[in-house]
Amino acid sequence: MKSYAAVDLGASSGRVMVGRVGPDSLELTEAHRFANRPVRVPEGLRWDVLALYGGVLDGLRAAGQVDSVGLDSWAVDYGLLDADGALLGNPVHYRDSRTEGVAEKVWATVPAERLYAATGLQYAPFNTLYQLVAARDSAQLGAARRLLLIPDLLSYWLTGEQGTELTNASTTQLIDPRTREWSYDIASRLGIDLGLFAPLRRPGDPAGVLRPEVLEETGLRGPVPVTAVGSHDTASAVAAVPADGERFAYICTGTWSLAGLELDAPVLSEESRSANFTNELGLDGTVRYLRNIMGLWLLQECVRAWGDPELSTLLPQAAQVPALRSVVDAGDAAFLAPGRMPERIADACRASGQPVPETPAEITRCILDSLALAHRKAVEDAQRLAGHPVDVVHVVGGGTRNALLCQLTADACGLPVVAGPTEAAALGNVLVQARAHGLVGDLASGRRLLTRTQQLTRYEPRGDTARWREAQARLAGG
Protein backbone atom coordinates (compact mmCIF):
# COMPACT_ATOMS: atom_id res chain seq x y z
CA MET A 1 0.00 0.00 0.00
CA LYS A 2 1.35 3.46 -0.94
CA SER A 3 0.01 6.93 -0.16
CA TYR A 4 0.03 9.83 -2.56
CA ALA A 5 -0.91 13.45 -1.86
CA ALA A 6 -2.82 15.04 -4.73
CA VAL A 7 -2.90 18.82 -4.63
CA ASP A 8 -5.80 19.88 -6.87
CA LEU A 9 -6.53 23.59 -7.24
CA GLY A 10 -9.81 24.45 -8.91
CA ALA A 11 -11.01 27.97 -9.63
CA SER A 12 -13.49 27.76 -6.74
CA SER A 13 -11.58 25.68 -4.18
CA GLY A 14 -8.27 24.00 -3.54
CA ARG A 15 -7.91 20.61 -1.91
CA VAL A 16 -5.22 18.23 -0.81
CA MET A 17 -6.44 14.66 -1.15
CA VAL A 18 -4.70 11.47 -0.10
CA GLY A 19 -4.91 8.45 -2.36
CA ARG A 20 -4.05 5.09 -0.82
CA VAL A 21 -3.28 2.65 -3.59
CA GLY A 22 -2.84 -1.11 -3.35
CA PRO A 23 -2.64 -3.80 -6.05
CA ASP A 24 -6.44 -3.76 -6.42
CA SER A 25 -7.58 -0.86 -4.28
CA LEU A 26 -7.75 2.91 -4.44
CA GLU A 27 -9.17 4.92 -1.60
CA LEU A 28 -9.31 8.70 -1.69
CA THR A 29 -9.75 10.89 1.39
CA GLU A 30 -9.78 14.64 1.80
CA ALA A 31 -6.97 16.00 3.99
CA HIS A 32 -7.78 19.68 3.57
CA ARG A 33 -10.02 21.96 1.50
CA PHE A 34 -9.70 25.72 1.26
CA ALA A 35 -11.44 28.50 -0.64
CA ASN A 36 -9.83 29.95 -3.73
CA ARG A 37 -10.96 33.56 -3.60
CA PRO A 38 -9.65 35.85 -6.34
CA VAL A 39 -8.96 39.43 -5.28
CA ARG A 40 -9.71 42.61 -7.22
CA VAL A 41 -6.96 45.22 -6.77
CA PRO A 42 -6.70 48.54 -8.63
CA GLU A 43 -4.73 46.88 -11.48
CA GLY A 44 -7.35 44.14 -11.99
CA LEU A 45 -8.35 40.63 -10.92
CA ARG A 46 -5.58 38.55 -9.30
CA TRP A 47 -5.09 35.09 -7.78
CA ASP A 48 -4.13 35.07 -4.13
CA VAL A 49 -1.33 32.62 -4.82
CA LEU A 50 0.35 32.93 -1.41
CA ALA A 51 -2.92 31.96 0.29
CA LEU A 52 -3.11 28.98 -2.08
CA TYR A 53 0.46 27.95 -1.25
CA GLY A 54 -0.41 28.29 2.46
CA GLY A 55 -3.39 25.98 1.82
CA VAL A 56 -1.09 23.47 0.11
CA LEU A 57 1.28 23.45 3.10
CA ASP A 58 -1.64 23.08 5.55
CA GLY A 59 -2.92 20.24 3.39
CA LEU A 60 0.40 18.42 3.30
CA ARG A 61 0.63 18.71 7.08
CA ALA A 62 -2.89 17.27 7.41
CA ALA A 63 -2.15 14.54 4.86
CA GLY A 64 0.64 13.03 6.99
CA GLN A 65 3.47 10.90 5.65
CA VAL A 66 3.11 10.20 1.90
CA ASP A 67 5.25 8.48 -0.72
CA SER A 68 4.96 11.30 -3.25
CA VAL A 69 3.16 14.57 -4.00
CA GLY A 70 1.56 15.69 -7.30
CA LEU A 71 0.06 19.07 -8.19
CA ASP A 72 -2.60 20.08 -10.69
CA SER A 73 -4.60 23.27 -11.17
CA TRP A 74 -6.68 25.26 -13.60
CA ALA A 75 -4.91 26.02 -16.87
CA VAL A 76 -3.38 28.99 -18.73
CA ASP A 77 -2.31 31.25 -15.83
CA TYR A 78 1.23 31.80 -14.64
CA GLY A 79 3.59 33.60 -12.28
CA LEU A 80 6.65 35.55 -13.42
CA LEU A 81 9.97 35.31 -11.60
CA ASP A 82 12.78 37.88 -11.62
CA ALA A 83 16.48 37.13 -12.03
CA ASP A 84 16.69 36.14 -8.36
CA GLY A 85 13.85 33.64 -8.74
CA ALA A 86 11.40 35.82 -6.77
CA LEU A 87 7.76 36.12 -7.80
CA LEU A 88 6.92 39.38 -9.59
CA GLY A 89 3.43 40.34 -8.44
CA ASN A 90 0.30 38.27 -8.06
CA PRO A 91 -0.61 36.06 -11.01
CA VAL A 92 -3.30 37.62 -13.19
CA HIS A 93 -6.68 35.84 -13.17
CA TYR A 94 -7.82 34.50 -16.53
CA ARG A 95 -11.11 36.40 -16.06
CA ASP A 96 -9.23 39.72 -15.89
CA SER A 97 -10.17 42.16 -18.66
CA ARG A 98 -6.61 42.81 -19.90
CA THR A 99 -7.06 40.49 -22.88
CA GLU A 100 -10.09 42.32 -24.28
CA GLY A 101 -9.42 43.21 -27.92
CA VAL A 102 -6.01 41.48 -27.94
CA ALA A 103 -7.04 38.58 -30.18
CA GLU A 104 -7.79 40.91 -33.11
CA LYS A 105 -4.26 42.34 -32.84
CA VAL A 106 -2.75 38.85 -32.74
CA TRP A 107 -4.78 37.72 -35.76
CA ALA A 108 -3.49 40.71 -37.74
CA THR A 109 -0.02 39.13 -37.38
CA VAL A 110 -0.97 35.44 -37.39
CA PRO A 111 -4.41 34.77 -38.88
CA ALA A 112 -6.76 32.76 -36.66
CA GLU A 113 -6.81 29.90 -39.19
CA ARG A 114 -3.04 29.62 -39.11
CA LEU A 115 -2.96 29.78 -35.33
CA TYR A 116 -5.44 26.91 -35.10
CA ALA A 117 -3.60 24.80 -37.67
CA ALA A 118 -0.35 25.27 -35.70
CA THR A 119 -1.61 24.90 -32.12
CA GLY A 120 -5.04 23.22 -32.30
CA LEU A 121 -6.31 25.46 -29.51
CA GLN A 122 -9.78 26.96 -29.51
CA TYR A 123 -10.09 30.70 -29.27
CA ALA A 124 -10.43 31.79 -25.68
CA PRO A 125 -9.38 35.32 -24.75
CA PHE A 126 -7.41 33.98 -21.80
CA ASN A 127 -5.11 31.53 -23.59
CA THR A 128 -1.60 32.27 -22.28
CA LEU A 129 -0.56 33.45 -25.73
CA TYR A 130 -3.08 36.33 -25.62
CA GLN A 131 -2.19 37.10 -22.00
CA LEU A 132 1.49 37.42 -22.96
CA VAL A 133 0.69 39.68 -25.88
CA ALA A 134 -1.53 41.80 -23.58
CA ALA A 135 1.40 42.09 -21.13
CA ARG A 136 4.00 42.77 -23.82
CA ASP A 137 4.94 46.30 -22.74
CA SER A 138 4.47 45.81 -19.00
CA ALA A 139 7.31 46.49 -16.57
CA GLN A 140 6.68 43.10 -14.98
CA LEU A 141 7.16 41.08 -18.15
CA GLY A 142 10.21 43.23 -18.94
CA ALA A 143 11.79 42.27 -15.62
CA ALA A 144 10.80 38.58 -15.86
CA ARG A 145 13.42 35.90 -16.43
CA ARG A 146 11.15 32.90 -15.91
CA LEU A 147 7.47 32.07 -16.42
CA LEU A 148 5.97 29.20 -14.44
CA LEU A 149 2.41 27.95 -14.93
CA ILE A 150 0.49 27.82 -11.63
CA PRO A 151 1.13 24.14 -10.66
CA ASP A 152 4.76 24.47 -11.78
CA LEU A 153 5.13 27.61 -9.64
CA LEU A 154 3.83 25.84 -6.53
CA SER A 155 5.98 22.83 -7.34
CA TYR A 156 9.00 25.17 -7.57
CA TRP A 157 8.21 26.62 -4.16
CA LEU A 158 7.95 23.11 -2.72
CA THR A 159 11.12 21.74 -4.31
CA GLY A 160 13.31 24.55 -5.67
CA GLU A 161 13.17 22.87 -9.11
CA GLN A 162 11.64 24.39 -12.23
CA GLY A 163 9.90 22.73 -15.14
CA THR A 164 6.96 23.17 -17.52
CA GLU A 165 4.58 20.23 -17.46
CA LEU A 166 3.36 19.33 -20.93
CA THR A 167 -0.43 18.89 -20.51
CA ASN A 168 -0.74 22.35 -19.00
CA ALA A 169 1.80 23.80 -21.47
CA SER A 170 -0.60 22.70 -24.21
CA THR A 171 -3.13 25.26 -22.93
CA THR A 172 -0.72 28.15 -23.57
CA GLN A 173 -1.39 27.96 -27.34
CA LEU A 174 2.37 27.78 -27.83
CA ILE A 175 2.59 23.99 -28.32
CA ASP A 176 2.18 22.07 -31.57
CA PRO A 177 -0.22 19.18 -30.78
CA ARG A 178 1.31 16.98 -33.50
CA THR A 179 4.93 17.16 -32.33
CA ARG A 180 3.99 17.84 -28.66
CA GLU A 181 6.85 20.38 -28.60
CA TRP A 182 6.96 24.20 -28.55
CA SER A 183 5.74 26.02 -31.63
CA TYR A 184 8.79 28.23 -32.20
CA ASP A 185 7.32 29.72 -35.34
CA ILE A 186 4.15 31.05 -33.66
CA ALA A 187 6.09 32.35 -30.66
CA SER A 188 8.66 34.20 -32.74
CA ARG A 189 6.02 35.79 -34.99
CA LEU A 190 4.32 37.21 -31.91
CA GLY A 191 7.53 38.24 -30.16
CA ILE A 192 7.00 35.74 -27.32
CA ASP A 193 10.26 34.60 -25.72
CA LEU A 194 10.01 30.83 -25.24
CA GLY A 195 13.23 31.10 -23.19
CA LEU A 196 11.01 32.32 -20.35
CA PHE A 197 9.63 28.80 -19.99
CA ALA A 198 11.48 26.13 -18.04
CA PRO A 199 12.21 22.85 -19.91
CA LEU A 200 9.21 20.64 -20.67
CA ARG A 201 8.51 17.68 -18.42
CA ARG A 202 5.91 14.99 -18.83
CA PRO A 203 3.39 13.32 -16.50
CA GLY A 204 5.26 10.74 -14.46
CA ASP A 205 8.60 12.58 -14.59
CA PRO A 206 10.35 13.24 -11.28
CA ALA A 207 9.98 16.90 -10.26
CA GLY A 208 12.32 17.15 -7.26
CA VAL A 209 11.91 16.52 -3.54
CA LEU A 210 10.32 18.66 -0.82
CA ARG A 211 12.79 21.29 0.44
CA PRO A 212 14.03 20.92 4.06
CA GLU A 213 12.01 24.02 5.07
CA VAL A 214 8.86 22.46 3.61
CA LEU A 215 9.51 19.22 5.50
CA GLU A 216 9.92 21.21 8.68
CA GLU A 217 6.75 23.19 8.13
CA THR A 218 4.63 20.18 7.22
CA GLY A 219 6.14 17.73 9.69
CA LEU A 220 6.89 15.21 6.90
CA ARG A 221 9.99 13.00 6.94
CA GLY A 222 12.19 13.36 3.87
CA PRO A 223 12.91 12.53 1.24
CA VAL A 224 9.41 13.11 -0.20
CA PRO A 225 9.49 13.19 -4.00
CA VAL A 226 7.24 15.43 -6.08
CA THR A 227 6.06 13.71 -9.25
CA ALA A 228 4.88 15.60 -12.34
CA VAL A 229 1.28 14.59 -13.07
CA GLY A 230 -1.16 15.79 -15.71
CA SER A 231 -0.84 19.21 -14.08
CA HIS A 232 -3.74 20.66 -16.05
CA ASP A 233 -6.70 19.70 -13.86
CA THR A 234 -8.71 18.68 -16.91
CA ALA A 235 -5.91 16.34 -18.05
CA SER A 236 -5.97 14.67 -14.65
CA ALA A 237 -9.78 14.55 -14.59
CA VAL A 238 -10.00 12.91 -18.02
CA ALA A 239 -7.37 10.36 -16.98
CA ALA A 240 -9.81 9.40 -14.21
CA VAL A 241 -12.89 8.99 -16.43
CA PRO A 242 -13.95 5.41 -15.59
CA ALA A 243 -14.57 4.49 -19.21
CA ASP A 244 -14.31 1.10 -20.83
CA GLY A 245 -12.99 1.22 -24.41
CA GLU A 246 -13.10 4.25 -26.68
CA ARG A 247 -16.76 4.93 -27.45
CA PHE A 248 -17.33 7.48 -24.70
CA ALA A 249 -17.68 11.23 -24.32
CA TYR A 250 -16.80 13.00 -21.08
CA ILE A 251 -17.95 16.17 -19.41
CA CYS A 252 -15.72 17.54 -16.64
CA THR A 253 -18.13 19.66 -14.64
CA GLY A 254 -16.95 22.21 -12.12
CA THR A 255 -16.42 25.91 -12.53
CA TRP A 256 -16.27 25.01 -16.24
CA SER A 257 -17.93 22.25 -18.22
CA LEU A 258 -15.35 20.69 -20.53
CA ALA A 259 -17.17 18.42 -22.92
CA GLY A 260 -15.64 16.24 -25.58
CA LEU A 261 -13.70 13.15 -26.57
CA GLU A 262 -10.38 11.47 -25.98
CA LEU A 263 -8.60 10.99 -29.31
CA ASP A 264 -5.21 9.74 -30.40
CA ALA A 265 -4.60 12.60 -32.85
CA PRO A 266 -5.69 16.23 -33.04
CA VAL A 267 -8.51 17.43 -35.32
CA LEU A 268 -7.24 20.60 -37.00
CA SER A 269 -9.88 21.12 -39.71
CA GLU A 270 -11.34 24.52 -40.47
CA GLU A 271 -14.77 23.17 -39.49
CA SER A 272 -13.39 22.22 -36.10
CA ARG A 273 -11.90 25.68 -35.66
CA SER A 274 -15.14 27.45 -36.45
CA ALA A 275 -16.97 25.13 -34.02
CA ASN A 276 -14.40 26.27 -31.42
CA PHE A 277 -13.12 22.84 -30.43
CA THR A 278 -9.75 22.58 -28.75
CA ASN A 279 -7.01 19.96 -28.89
CA GLU A 280 -5.27 19.86 -25.52
CA LEU A 281 -2.65 17.24 -24.72
CA GLY A 282 -3.42 14.36 -22.40
CA LEU A 283 -1.67 11.34 -20.98
CA ASP A 284 0.01 8.69 -23.11
CA GLY A 285 -0.13 10.60 -26.37
CA THR A 286 -3.88 11.30 -26.13
CA VAL A 287 -5.62 14.49 -27.19
CA ARG A 288 -8.49 16.09 -25.29
CA TYR A 289 -10.79 17.23 -28.04
CA LEU A 290 -13.34 19.40 -26.29
CA ARG A 291 -15.28 22.60 -26.04
CA ASN A 292 -15.25 24.95 -23.02
CA ILE A 293 -18.74 25.67 -21.70
CA MET A 294 -19.24 28.31 -19.01
CA GLY A 295 -20.22 25.59 -16.53
CA LEU A 296 -21.35 25.94 -12.94
CA TRP A 297 -19.60 29.32 -12.85
CA LEU A 298 -22.97 30.70 -13.97
CA LEU A 299 -24.61 29.25 -10.87
CA GLN A 300 -21.69 30.11 -8.56
CA GLU A 301 -21.94 33.76 -9.57
CA CYS A 302 -25.74 33.84 -9.10
CA VAL A 303 -25.48 32.15 -5.71
CA ARG A 304 -22.89 34.76 -4.70
CA ALA A 305 -25.25 37.56 -5.83
CA TRP A 306 -28.14 36.01 -3.84
CA GLY A 307 -26.12 35.95 -0.60
CA ASP A 308 -25.09 32.27 -0.71
CA PRO A 309 -28.28 30.23 -0.32
CA GLU A 310 -27.75 26.47 0.15
CA LEU A 311 -27.67 24.42 -3.06
CA SER A 312 -29.53 21.69 -1.15
CA THR A 313 -32.53 24.07 -0.98
CA LEU A 314 -32.16 25.76 -4.35
CA LEU A 315 -31.75 22.67 -6.55
CA PRO A 316 -34.99 20.90 -5.45
CA GLN A 317 -36.85 24.18 -6.08
CA ALA A 318 -35.29 24.42 -9.56
CA ALA A 319 -36.41 20.84 -10.25
CA GLN A 320 -40.04 22.00 -9.80
CA VAL A 321 -39.75 24.78 -12.42
CA PRO A 322 -41.11 23.78 -15.87
CA ALA A 323 -38.30 22.58 -18.14
CA LEU A 324 -36.78 24.54 -21.02
CA ARG A 325 -38.87 27.69 -20.63
CA SER A 326 -35.84 29.84 -21.39
CA VAL A 327 -32.29 28.94 -22.32
CA VAL A 328 -29.11 30.95 -22.83
CA ASP A 329 -25.98 30.11 -24.80
CA ALA A 330 -23.77 28.63 -22.07
CA GLY A 331 -20.81 28.73 -24.45
CA ASP A 332 -20.99 32.50 -24.80
CA ALA A 333 -17.81 34.29 -23.63
CA ALA A 334 -20.09 37.19 -22.65
CA PHE A 335 -20.56 35.28 -19.35
CA LEU A 336 -16.82 35.08 -18.64
CA ALA A 337 -16.39 38.13 -16.41
CA PRO A 338 -17.65 38.16 -12.81
CA GLY A 339 -20.58 40.21 -11.54
CA ARG A 340 -24.34 40.83 -12.04
CA MET A 341 -24.89 37.27 -13.28
CA PRO A 342 -28.66 36.98 -12.52
CA GLU A 343 -29.26 40.22 -14.46
CA ARG A 344 -27.02 39.15 -17.35
CA ILE A 345 -28.89 35.84 -17.68
CA ALA A 346 -32.25 37.60 -17.54
CA ASP A 347 -31.04 40.11 -20.18
CA ALA A 348 -29.95 37.28 -22.50
CA CYS A 349 -33.41 35.64 -22.21
CA ARG A 350 -35.13 38.96 -22.87
CA ALA A 351 -32.93 39.69 -25.89
CA SER A 352 -33.82 36.33 -27.46
CA GLY A 353 -37.56 36.88 -26.90
CA GLN A 354 -37.98 34.16 -24.25
CA PRO A 355 -39.76 34.40 -20.89
CA VAL A 356 -37.51 36.19 -18.41
CA PRO A 357 -36.66 34.00 -15.37
CA GLU A 358 -37.06 36.00 -12.17
CA THR A 359 -36.80 33.95 -8.99
CA PRO A 360 -33.59 32.17 -7.93
CA ALA A 361 -35.31 28.83 -8.68
CA GLU A 362 -36.27 29.97 -12.20
CA ILE A 363 -32.81 31.35 -12.93
CA THR A 364 -31.18 28.18 -11.58
CA ARG A 365 -33.42 26.07 -13.80
CA CYS A 366 -32.53 28.24 -16.80
CA ILE A 367 -28.82 27.73 -16.05
CA LEU A 368 -29.10 23.95 -15.68
CA ASP A 369 -31.25 23.55 -18.81
CA SER A 370 -28.78 25.75 -20.69
CA LEU A 371 -25.79 23.73 -19.49
CA ALA A 372 -27.46 20.44 -20.44
CA LEU A 373 -28.24 21.89 -23.87
CA ALA A 374 -24.62 23.03 -24.34
CA HIS A 375 -23.45 19.57 -23.22
CA ARG A 376 -25.68 18.01 -25.87
CA LYS A 377 -24.36 20.28 -28.60
CA ALA A 378 -20.72 19.68 -27.66
CA VAL A 379 -21.12 15.90 -27.51
CA GLU A 380 -22.97 15.89 -30.83
CA ASP A 381 -20.53 18.26 -32.59
CA ALA A 382 -17.45 16.44 -31.27
CA GLN A 383 -18.66 13.08 -32.58
CA ARG A 384 -19.37 14.56 -35.99
CA LEU A 385 -16.16 16.60 -36.30
CA ALA A 386 -13.90 13.79 -35.10
CA GLY A 387 -15.85 10.95 -36.78
CA HIS A 388 -15.87 9.20 -33.41
CA PRO A 389 -19.24 7.86 -32.24
CA VAL A 390 -20.04 7.27 -28.57
CA ASP A 391 -22.51 5.18 -26.57
CA VAL A 392 -22.18 6.79 -23.16
CA VAL A 393 -21.39 10.15 -21.55
CA HIS A 394 -19.18 10.16 -18.45
CA VAL A 395 -19.71 13.12 -16.13
CA VAL A 396 -16.95 13.78 -13.58
CA GLY A 397 -16.15 16.65 -11.16
CA GLY A 398 -18.19 18.73 -8.71
CA GLY A 399 -21.26 18.74 -10.99
CA THR A 400 -21.77 15.01 -10.32
CA ARG A 401 -23.22 16.15 -6.97
CA ASN A 402 -25.97 17.91 -8.91
CA ALA A 403 -28.35 15.04 -9.78
CA LEU A 404 -30.66 17.37 -11.71
CA LEU A 405 -27.82 18.49 -13.99
CA CYS A 406 -26.75 14.87 -14.59
CA GLN A 407 -30.31 13.77 -15.43
CA LEU A 408 -30.89 16.75 -17.73
CA THR A 409 -27.59 16.00 -19.47
CA ALA A 410 -28.68 12.39 -20.08
CA ASP A 411 -32.07 13.63 -21.38
CA ALA A 412 -30.50 16.26 -23.64
CA CYS A 413 -27.82 13.96 -25.08
CA GLY A 414 -30.25 11.05 -25.46
CA LEU A 415 -27.49 8.85 -23.99
CA PRO A 416 -26.87 7.22 -20.62
CA VAL A 417 -24.79 9.32 -18.26
CA VAL A 418 -22.40 7.66 -15.81
CA ALA A 419 -21.68 10.20 -13.09
CA GLY A 420 -18.54 10.02 -10.95
CA PRO A 421 -16.01 10.25 -9.60
CA THR A 422 -16.54 13.70 -8.08
CA GLU A 423 -12.86 14.26 -7.32
CA ALA A 424 -11.71 13.04 -10.71
CA ALA A 425 -8.78 15.46 -11.04
CA ALA A 426 -7.33 14.32 -7.72
CA LEU A 427 -7.79 10.67 -8.72
CA GLY A 428 -6.07 11.19 -12.08
CA ASN A 429 -3.28 12.94 -10.20
CA VAL A 430 -2.95 9.96 -7.81
CA LEU A 431 -3.03 7.41 -10.66
CA VAL A 432 -0.11 9.07 -12.45
CA GLN A 433 1.95 9.09 -9.26
CA ALA A 434 1.08 5.45 -8.56
CA ARG A 435 2.05 4.56 -12.08
CA ALA A 436 5.38 6.40 -11.86
CA HIS A 437 6.09 4.30 -8.80
CA GLY A 438 5.17 1.06 -10.57
CA LEU A 439 1.81 0.40 -8.85
CA VAL A 440 -0.67 0.92 -11.70
CA GLY A 441 -0.41 0.07 -15.40
CA ASP A 442 -1.55 2.07 -18.40
CA LEU A 443 -4.47 4.50 -18.74
CA ALA A 444 -6.95 1.68 -19.40
CA SER A 445 -5.92 -0.31 -16.33
CA GLY A 446 -6.12 2.82 -14.14
CA ARG A 447 -9.66 3.32 -15.45
CA ARG A 448 -10.60 -0.27 -14.67
CA LEU A 449 -9.30 0.22 -11.13
CA LEU A 450 -11.55 3.29 -10.78
CA THR A 451 -14.58 1.42 -12.12
CA ARG A 452 -14.04 -1.24 -9.45
CA THR A 453 -13.34 1.14 -6.57
CA GLN A 454 -15.25 4.41 -7.04
CA GLN A 455 -18.91 5.22 -6.53
CA LEU A 456 -20.67 5.80 -9.86
CA THR A 457 -24.31 6.66 -10.59
CA ARG A 458 -26.07 5.91 -13.85
CA TYR A 459 -28.77 8.17 -15.35
CA GLU A 460 -30.86 6.85 -18.25
CA PRO A 461 -32.17 9.36 -20.83
CA ARG A 462 -35.87 10.18 -20.41
CA GLY A 463 -38.29 11.06 -23.18
CA ASP A 464 -37.26 11.96 -26.69
CA THR A 465 -34.76 14.60 -27.62
CA ALA A 466 -37.20 16.67 -29.73
CA ARG A 467 -37.73 19.32 -27.04
CA TRP A 468 -33.97 19.75 -26.76
CA ARG A 469 -33.67 20.07 -30.52
CA GLU A 470 -36.39 22.74 -30.41
CA ALA A 471 -34.56 24.61 -27.61
CA GLN A 472 -31.32 24.41 -29.60
CA ALA A 473 -33.08 25.87 -32.64
CA ARG A 474 -34.53 28.62 -30.43
CA LEU A 475 -30.99 29.60 -29.37
CA ALA A 476 -29.69 29.48 -32.91
CA GLY A 477 -32.51 31.91 -33.80
CA GLY A 478 -34.17 29.30 -36.03
Ligand code: ADP
Ligand atom coordinates in the same frame (compact mmCIF):
# COMPACT_ATOMS: atom_id res chain seq x y z
P1 ADP B 1 -13.55 23.57 -9.47
O1 ADP B 1 -12.59 22.43 -9.35
O2 ADP B 1 -13.61 24.16 -10.85
O3 ADP B 1 -13.35 24.62 -8.43
P2 ADP B 1 -15.53 21.64 -8.54
O4 ADP B 1 -15.24 20.43 -9.37
O5 ADP B 1 -15.09 21.63 -7.13
O6 ADP B 1 -15.01 22.97 -9.27
O7 ADP B 1 -17.09 21.87 -8.60
C1 ADP B 1 -17.67 22.95 -7.95
C2 ADP B 1 -19.16 22.94 -8.23
O8 ADP B 1 -19.74 21.73 -7.77
C3 ADP B 1 -19.89 24.05 -7.51
O9 ADP B 1 -19.89 25.24 -8.26
C4 ADP B 1 -21.29 23.46 -7.33
O10 ADP B 1 -22.15 23.90 -8.37
C5 ADP B 1 -21.09 21.96 -7.43
N1 ADP B 1 -21.38 21.37 -6.11
C6 ADP B 1 -20.55 21.30 -5.06
N2 ADP B 1 -21.17 20.75 -4.00
C7 ADP B 1 -22.44 20.48 -4.39
C8 ADP B 1 -23.60 19.91 -3.76
N3 ADP B 1 -23.57 19.51 -2.50
N4 ADP B 1 -24.73 19.79 -4.49
C9 ADP B 1 -24.78 20.18 -5.77
N5 ADP B 1 -23.72 20.73 -6.41
C10 ADP B 1 -22.58 20.88 -5.74
Ligand code: LRH
Ligand atom coordinates in the same frame (compact mmCIF):
# COMPACT_ATOMS: atom_id res chain seq x y z
C1 LRH C 1 -10.77 24.01 -15.59
C2 LRH C 1 -9.78 24.67 -16.53
C3 LRH C 1 -10.17 24.50 -17.99
C4 LRH C 1 -9.55 25.73 -18.60
C5 LRH C 1 -9.89 26.76 -17.55
C6 LRH C 1 -9.08 28.02 -17.60
O1 LRH C 1 -10.41 24.19 -14.24
O2 LRH C 1 -8.48 24.17 -16.33
O3 LRH C 1 -9.74 23.30 -18.57
O4 LRH C 1 -9.98 26.00 -19.88
O5 LRH C 1 -9.75 26.08 -16.31
